[in-house]
Amino acid sequence: MESNGIQDNAAFRNRSSTWHGKVKLEPGLQPVTEEDRSKRHGLLGRRNIYGQQSYSDLIIKAINSTPDKKMTLSQIYEWMMVNVPVLSNKPEGMASWKNSVRHNLSLHCKFVKVPNPSAGKSSFWTVNLDVKPIKPARRRTGSLETNKFNSKQQRAKRAAHNTKISPAVYSNAQLMETAEPYVLPGYQVSPVFRTRTWSDESTYSQPSPIPSEEVLVNIPNQRLDIPMQYHYQPLYSSSGQISPDYPETMRRYWTKPSAMSQRIHSSPYVRDERNLDLLSNNFQCNVTLENAQIDDRNAEENPNFYHDNDTGYQYAMNIIHAGVRPETLDLVADVDNIQVDLLKSPLECNVDEVINQELRMGETIDFV
DNA sequence: CGACTTAAACATC
DNA sequence: GATGTTTAAGTCG
Ligand SMILES: [Mg+2]
Numbered sequence: 001m002e003s004n005g006i007q008d009n010a011a012f013r014n015r016s017s018t019w020h021g022k023v024k025l026e027p028g029l030q031p032v033t034e035e036d037r038s039k040r041h042g043l044l045g046r047r048n049i050y051g052q053q054s055y056s057d058l059i060i061k062a063i064n065s066t067p068d069k070k071m072t073l074s075q076i077y078e079w080m081m082v083n084v085p086v087l088s089n090k091p092e093g094m095a096s097w098k099n100s101v102r103h104n105l106s107l108h109c110k111f112v113k114v115p116n117p118s119a120g121k122s123s124f125w126t127v128n129l130d131v132k133p134i135k136p137a138r139r140r141t142g143s144l145e146t147n148k149f150n151s152k153q154q155r156a157k158r159a160a161h162n163t164k165i166s167p168a169v170y171s172n173a174q175l176m177e178t179a180e181p182y183v184l185p186g187y188q189v190s191p192v193f194r195t196r197t198w199s200d201e202s203t204y205s206q207p208s209p210i211p212s213e214e215v216l217v218n219i220p221n222q223r224l225d226i227p228m229q230y231h232y233q234p235l236y237s238s239s240g241q242i243s244p245d246y247p248e249t250m251r252r253y254w255t256k257p258s259a260m261s262q263r264i265h266s267s268p269y270v271r272d273e274r275n276l277d278l279l280s281n282n283f284q285c286n287v288t289l290e291n292a293q294i295d296d297r298n299a300e301e302n303p304n305f306y307h308d309n310d311t312g313y314q315y316a317m318n319i320i321h322a323g324v325r326p327e328t329l330d331l332v333a334d335v336d337n338i339q340v341d342l343l344k345s346p347l348e349c350n351v352d353e354v355i356n357q358e359l360r361m362g363e364t365i366d367f368v
Numbered sequence: 369c370g371a372c373t374t375a376a377a378c379a380t381c
Numbered sequence: 382g383a384t385g386t387t388t389a390a391g392t393c394g
């Protein structure tokens with residue numbers, strides 16, 4: 001608080017500081033050595049072009065080194081000890097760097113906890129780079145309103161937001177501004193529906209929700225640890241006819257999945273035969289225990305076969321239409337009214353692949 | 369002033 | 382005691 005108070009005297013400082021050693025604590029006793037100087041920049045050393053990565057960087061590397069992109073705290077510790085030379089020869093126990101790791105996990109909103117379904121285990125940590133901290137409003141160069149922006153209160157508010165993102169905190173517009181475009185594996189972006197003129201001249205559009213063949217989607221649920229499987233009927237557009245009101249049609253559809261069968265024939269799609277085996281392209285789905293039920297059709301041969309009254313299917317549709325990753329979709333307030341054309345950058349369409357598939361199917365290409 | 373590290377109080381399991 | 386959250390204090394560019 002008081003910058004001239006006793007707290008400012010390093011000799012009496014009883015609490016946090018990045019100051020190491022007694023050099024400053026004993027005034028005049030000894031000068032600051034080079035070793036002290038380097039120590040002050042932490043275990044990881046000074047960050048520069050050559051080098052050192054921040055704790056945040058390392059945690060991201062650790063988590064991404066696993067197939068599931070998730071790690072418990074203790075697993076992160078282990079990864080650090082193996083992969084970070086400065087830490088590997090540190091003695092066991094509650095080291096300061098572990099404190100720093102925990103601090104970073106909590107502090108940064110890109111690190112999100114997900115419950116660990118195993119009994120007595122600590123949470124999994126995941127990375128979602130779509131979750132971005134709020135930056136202070138940029139001050140206008142010529143503006144006199146200097147202190148209006150970036151007041152103490154506003155800084156505190158940002159900090160509160162940035163450390164912890166609770167579900168559904170993003171407005172649709174906010175999310176689409178920052179999220180990375182994402183296309184659900186097994187689906188192809190249709191080149192036909194140009195929903196927005198992007199600055200470059202490439203062809204972009206919305207993804208179609210209709211897989212070309214009957215497929216099973218295996219959704220490992222990270223909250224329940226129950227593999228969810230969804231059975232998709234093949235749905236074909238009647239002609240190659242393109243409905244001019246596609247976006248509106250699909251919007252209504254994904255809000256009310258039960259009405260899909262009536263609307264599906266007016267919906268365009270593009271076959272994507274490259275990723276028909278969606279079993280290898282898992283995505284995560286929020287299914288609660290309440291709406292997960294044993295599928296009695298398969299109960300005998302596989303008692304662990306669950307279905308969830310199509311909420312998972314709807315969820316998949318939401319992901320497809322939003323064009324963002326599932327864990328990011330979790331953060332948006334109004335899922336039903338996402339406008340994919342507000343994405344900061346367009347979803348990419350593999351035009352060559354689309355043409356090849358159409359040709360293979362013996363269909364004419366009437367676009368482009 | 370923001371990005372970063374380290375320390376530590378505190379809560380929760 | 383391990384796991385998280387938060388505040389505070391420092392350095393550096
Ligand atoms: Mg966090």
